[in-house]
Amino acid sequence: MAQIDDAALVASGGHIFVAPVGTAKPEDITDPTNPGEDWETIGHTSLDEMPEVGRDGDDPTTLGSWQNSKLKVITPDVTYSLTFNSIQASSLTYQMYFGAGPEKLQADGGFRIPARPVPQEKALLMVIVDGANYLPMWHPRVSLLGSDAVSTSAEEFVTFPITGTLLAHPSIGGDLGEWLALGA
DSSP: OOOOGGGSOOOOEEEEEEESTTOOOOSOOSSTTOSOTTOEEOOOBOSSSOOEEEEEEOOOEEEOOSSOTTOEEEOOOEEEEEEEEEOOOSHHHHHHHHTOOGGGBOTTSOBOOOSSOOOEEEEEEEEEEETTEEEEEEEEEEEEEEOSOOBOOSSSOOBEEEEEEEOOBGGGTTBOOEEOOTTO
């Protein structure tokens, strides 16, 4: 493998967008703040607690026989997630955090919190920015729901931690998403 300097990134900025489930991947992102008309920004996210891609699952298991101690490897089931901290007390943040659709937005601007949250499914696009380099990470189906306590402080922004579980989608053969390979 070649050493590709432009493929080594520092996440100095970024943007997260949502769209209806199955929304196609943007063809070419020339402006990381505007991937296309179908995508809605989720707004400001925490600089102190950056987005994180998680992996949950067992390690591969090696099975052996008396004749061959490393005969076969069993691949475990793995779940991937994307966790971010919204710092906007907006309707979209509330929908994702509390697990409710836009019908919970009241005429006076209030947002009614449901007794039983329902994860909100969306397409999700995260664009990591490092100077002139962009790393788009597109997922056509993600289940979004609040994942921890709302954090408050007199010296920091109120944060709404939200986790998106990456789900399979038929538009890409049952896979979970696509990330751009830089320098490919």
